Amino acid sequence: MKNYILSSDKVGVLTGGLCMIHCLITPFLFIAGSSCATSCHDLIPFWWSGFEFVFVIIAFLAILQSTRVTSSTLIKPFFWGCWGAISFAVINEKAHWLELPEYFIFIPTSLLVLTHIYNHKFCRNP
Numbered sequence: 001m002k003n004y005i006l007s008s009d010k011v012g013v014l015t016g017g018l019c020m021i022h023c024l025i026t027p028f029l030f031i032a033g034s035s036c037a038t039s040c041h042d043l044i045p046f047w048w049s050g051f052e053f054v055f056v057i058i059a060f061l062a063i064l065q066s067t068r069v070t071s072s073t074l075i076k077p078f079f080w081g082c083w084g085a086i087s088f089a090v091i092n093e094k095a096h097w098l099e100l101p102e103y104f105i106f107i108p109t110s111l112l113v114l115t116h117i118y119n120h121k122f123c124r125n126p
Helices: 006-031 050-071 075-095 103-124
Strands: none
Touching: 006 050, 006 103, 050 075, 050 103, 075 103
């Protein structure tokens, strides 16, 4: 039987994918259930919007481990830059510091998923 090890890069890809799914379906779930157009964000339960912070924490742990075992020094700042952009987007959504488009979070999240895939395939220490 093959031994399946859940590496930090696999966790990072899974977390990033779930984060994107969460961000995609949230507006549809709550707009479909109400007739409001602009204030639906207020109807989202805390437990649902709290998932964003869970994704950020898991991503932090996955990046921490991935940067420890990667053979590439160039990929480390890219990991942390993507995580910083995702963290800023999540906190900004709650604090309303800047008016960012809703799709902004998909850019660093997609880049982070691709970075984990690249790191897993090409930059792992033997």
